[in-house]
Amino acid sequence: MDTLDRIMVNRLSAEDAMYYFLDGSGTSAHMGSLLVIDPSSAGDAVRLDYQALVSVVERRLQLAPRYRQVVKEVALGLGRPLWVDDPDFDINFHIRLSALPHPGSMGQLHELIARIMSRPLDRERPLWEMYLIEGLSGGRLAVLTKSHRCLVSGPDNPEIGEVVCDVGVVGPELDEDLWMPGSPPGQAAMTVGALADAMARPGELVDSLLNGNGPVADIWSVADKSARFVASTVQQIVNAAPDSPLNAVTTSSRLFASAQISRRDCTRIATRFECTFNDVVLAVLAGVLRRWTLSTTDTVKHGETIRAIVPLRARDAEAVTQGPGSWVPEYEPEFVTDLPIGEDSPAVRLMQVAGLADRYSGSGRRLAPEMKPLLPELGMVPFAEFSARTFSQIFQRTYNVPIAMSDSVAQRFLAGHRVAEIYTIPSLAAQRALAISVNEYGGAVQFGFIADRAVVSDLPAMVGYVEESFDELLTSGLPQDR
Template identity: 65%
Template sequence: MVNRLSPDEAMFYFLDGAGTSAHLGALLILDPNKKTRRPGAELDYNALVSLVENRLQTAPRYRQTVTEVTLGLARPVWVDDRDFDINFHVRLSALPQPGTVEQLQELIARVMSRPLDRTRPLWEMYLIEGLSGGRSAILTKTHRCMLSGHAHLELSEVLCDDVADRDPLADDLWMPGRPPGNTSLTLGALAEAMARPGEVVDSLLRGNGPVADLWSVADKSARLVGDAVSQMVNAAPDSPLNTVTTSSRLFAFASVSRRDLEAVVGKFECTFNDVVLAIVTGVLRRWSLSVKDTVGHGETMRATMPLSARIPDTVEGEASGAWIITGGTEFVTDLPVGEDAPAVRLMQVAGLADRYSQSTRRMSQGFRPLLPEIGLVPFADFSTRAFAGIFQRSYNVPISMSSKRIDRKYVDGIPVTGIFTIPTLATQRALGISVNEYANQVQFAFIADRAVVVDLPAMAGYVTESLEELLAGGQSAGRDH
């Protein structure tokens, strides 16, 4: 029995193309100087390789490749990599002295600009030495098709522990399975295709079977196309952030004190995520003023973000172990970048997000394959990109925001002092933003097309400036440019 990619996984696999690489990642900052229950803990390259090998038994997909089926007769399949080489995937890098944040950001930008090798398991990891203060970093890079729900975690989440002294997992000898041949895959795909008409008839006559209900399939497809048309009609404002993109990236990150954000929450009696969105809006306002002379008073940018960040399933601030957000319902909201008064901007952000998070017209399931129950995928790469293009103007910038605080983490006994998520940069999106609450910090990460957002590193400074103006009580953000 072959292990076939799900419809969503196959869609992300085929999204790779010119200007688009459907991978994401995480940056972990490690500080061995912090107090830990394992004094003298160190993490060199060999120790990291051993740790990854030990943890891969909980994530078997990281030792599998994607094999396509002849003529697209069915979705691709996961196949064990018989030539798996851990040293190809786990790599060592070092920053030149003095190991600054700017040097780290540039290294990450170069790594994230390169596509993954599709003949191997679709991930890479880098141990980056030489950060100032004796620190190091781990960068993970994983194709989006590898991640589907809670069953398949990103490798940075697999490596991290809640305690410093976790014992290694028991050794588990891995032996790759026998790969299916092309003839076997083709015959299996044809057998599935020939069986599907019977499944459809069974669904129509009895209301059961794998397809479940043909009418529900048609209805979902009609609603999906209807949603696409609605989003095209209600297009986002014109922005250089919606343009033909290249594969060259820039990366930047910044941290601010959670206590400072809580002070703003108390001052304006709003929610924590209202303040986060207001900071993002301030960053985008400053960036807009850096690329053009003026920003109109009523000007907005349109953002998409997880609905769970607005309406969390659990109490806000509850600790969680996850920071890679994939899937789930999203909603589209407007960010009032044209408002120069920070206090007014915060209130507008809160009001718009409250309104749109309750509006079915502003809900989005993100990219989803058409007719997901159907297995045939001829010209899948073309159709996937064409369908993604339908949504190219529905929003300007995606924001990945966790709904829960991440508790303190360790890698092989060494404290993690920073966790920054690196989002996927989709086609015709020149900027992606992620926000994590980790320990006592709120951590922002930005990835952008180098040809479009040439001054991305400045956004890290804009985060601090946007927070400071809110703490100051609402002085104008627009008159300092």
């Protein structure tokens, strides 16, 4: 494959380029996962130390080639950026060793993760990091992954945390990896490649020149047309989300917290109230957000809601996870629904959550606009920073909080060691002060919360709120029994 063909093949997709350009002040489009490891389950496996983790990752990188590549932008934005092999790739830069003061608590682990997730990734290197964290109580270890969202797009481009984990104690046999970086293209070759890519779609190229797509024409006209196109899509939603500090302008400083509850008891609640498992999960979160609101305002009005965006798949009671399951969210249809935090009865709140979610998931006017780039089919990147900023502003008030819900995940092992807990760490978009993930793993429902430290400074309290909200549902009777 010659240089020109390689450039055209290795160009970022429109969606990946959108995530790449969404980085900015207060926004870092990286996400990750937290794996809590139980070393006592390893048996005869080699102790999981820093060198052992590096060895595992080195062997697995052949399954995720993007993790040895850097993003290289095309001059003047004439085309989407490229994936280019990093000629100076150093795995020891990306995998790091950290420790908590023994015996480390989950609260101390959360604070360390918050500091790590607050820092931007180095754009001059492959956009990921991994941390082996020692010192957790009970002899446990933690592995934290941090990947830019543009790296992760479906089964062909998995997140590094999924790459290093196995569904059995013994991992797959892999060929010896003799990777050598390819020669990076120069800007001249990249420019020629961008023009050749555009020439492959001559109608689009002519349209871009005549109508102002790209730096050689009227970029303001293009940005305005793109913004109006997306705005018309947003109008499908009935009305704006309620006023909430959760839509405050965000900073880059983060907080992280995690909590878990019994999956079996969630199923018991769902059976008692004749609703779905995910209805129970959303009701637990409604109770959490009610408590958080009361802690900040001292009062919650009857009928008050917080609007959430939720995967549409979560409403499919017949859905069956194919394969071992994934804890990393992919591009999928979503809908917006309201969490009734103004209802003080946990049983009534659950029934309201179920009714609203059932109604809105079937309404075309509540389907969320897909997270797509402006003018996605064009190879050029029209005024990327303006497009990203416009995207954030348009979608600012369509919902208050995103809730990612994963598949049911089968047991995982890392280098023969059982993974006891898995938490997804979602990215925190601009104009969002809180994001929540939900995983089903190891007989538990595991919640990950990431927030803007300046807005949700009491995020550690969410751990207790999850337990309280769950307990009140577990002990609640049906409304007619009250």
